[in-house]
Amino acid sequence: MSISSTFHKWGSPRWFYQFSGRLLPWLAILSLLLLVGGAVWGLAFVPADYKQGNSFRIMYIHVPAAAVAMGAYMTMATAGAIHLIWRMKLAAMVMKAIAPIGASLTFLSLLTGAVWGKPTWGTWWVWDARITSVLILFFLYLGVIALHQAFENRDAAAKACAVLAIVGAVNIPIIYWSVEWWYSLHQPASISFTGESTIHPSMLRPLMATLCGMYLFFGWLLLLYTRIEILEREKNTRWVQDLICGESR
Amino acid sequence: MLNSGLEVKQLYTDRDDRVLFSDLSFQLNAGQLLQIAGPNGSGKTSLLRILAGLSSRYSGEVLWQGKSLQKNRHDYLQQLLYIGHGAGIKAVLSPLENLRWSCALRGAENSDVVLLDALNKVGLRGFEEQPCFSLSAGQQRRVNLARLFCIPAQLWILDEPFTAIDQGGVCEIEQWLSEFVSGGGSVLLTTHHKLSVSQDFSVIALGASNV
């Protein structure tokens, strides 16, 4: 099969709907297994930290949420670029689906960060570089959502949001770097795949599990939201009508 | 000459799931005038905006000189003069300043003499230096129409050019259209007015089939 026909097939909402339907249960089971397993592992079986006691355990949700939220924004911008360049409608649907999921994950990350901050620093909020960056990421998501809602025309909304998402994605490295520069009193980056890890491997393994779980969870939600969007947009087509009628029969 | 004009093939567009027109095909060659008629909301402005290249919300084909609009955009825009139903002028600027700007956008290097001549032709002698907001609605429309005389083009797309124009003015404009068409230009316009020009022209009625 040539590249263009693969691309064409991937761009077909109907094909995507059917394909994603087969993928959904696997994603759901795997992501919940990893998330729950990783959380239980991290909460019950990992020894307490000698400095932070038990409070560090919230990182098993906090870190994956922040990481996936960041990745989600880049995915959204990529989908936006694909939509603008190749006019692929499915990319617009994916983009629209990501925004609320990404915003929720960012919010979850901020919330768990605050809960973590209280016992660690004695205050709910610290203007630390990482937290500030996540807050700005949250703002960027809110901007995309607000822009999408303001348009009455769906196609214009998708294109405008694509431009904004791309502009945001180009700016994110600059923003992050500026905020880092602005405030260098944050904890040093503690997970790195290249250098030596500064947290104990026994703490790291459950984190990897929840991180993978969170990515799969994101994928699962993304497919669900995209499928809803597909049904909404294609409601006048034959195959969707057949689908609905077939189910109600 | 073959393929010299604008060709529309199986054009379809809708607004909010309401079909405005479908399977619309026509051709407009040099020396022809085409009127788009139809009641309000039948999609006349939408059609003109598609043909001007301002709107991409359609399916079907629009060809200029045998090539699709997307591929031929640069050449097409060089030949097209579109006058929409918007004001088309900045109210704080004078007619002369407005024309200077419009010509500069098109790369038309006109001296002020040409511009003053154009304003004279649309009946605005003596108003050249006044700010446009002090002019009447009809006069403002005339400032916008003065672009017809200082921007070289082969195709005029005019959306309701007679709006706010007095009776004498309408006759004048009809004469300009005639002259332009006899000189080998093409005109596509919408109007509710009964057009009287010296040439034969065709009319396409929109909205007849799907009201």
Added chain:
Amino acid sequence: MSEPKLLKLVIAVLHRDIVASLRRGSEWSNPLVFFVMVCALFPLGIGPQPDRLADLAPGILWVVALLASLLATDSLFRGDFDDATLEQMLLTHQSLYPQVLAKTLAHWLVTGLPLSLLSPMLGLLLHLPGEGTVPLMLSLVLGTSVLSFIGAIGAALTVGLRKGGLLLSLIVLPLYIPVLIFGSSAVKAAIEGAAYLPQLAMLGVFFLGALAFAPLAICGALRISVDQ
């Protein structure tokens, strides 16, 4: 052959936009009045102690100048959209890029530049230490030009919407953050006697980046906004 043509286009757009905003008056004066008024609110809100104000002045001046620039940005394409002259800009075989560049530049000349020139006076009101005055002005000159370019992207995206104003702030403010960080930091560094040129150099880098890439986004956004 084509260079003088482009230059002519740029000059025509610059000339038209500057003349139009100067004649309207409110376009360049309103942001200035806003700048003065909001700066005057701060002593009323946080107390008149000179040393306290002096401490906060760089941040206050920069944030308020940023907001003034943001408010002015909404009108950048709105007038042209409403009177349909924006359609003429799109419907020419000449490139949209230089037109957009010229429009943004014209907008900065009538809003950002006056804000920067007025800032020393407001520095006096807020007891900004004297060493901060020149860096404040320089950082604002560079910074507001970047803000104009970023704001123009937002303005182009929201120009077709009936209520663009508040939405514009939502989508543009997060993108303003790096400029704010380096701008206010330049002033603070100068007051503390440290070098402030690195921060200005950073703003210069932002400016060059915005100059090169922002018009692309603005052009795309304008086409999308007109095509509705």
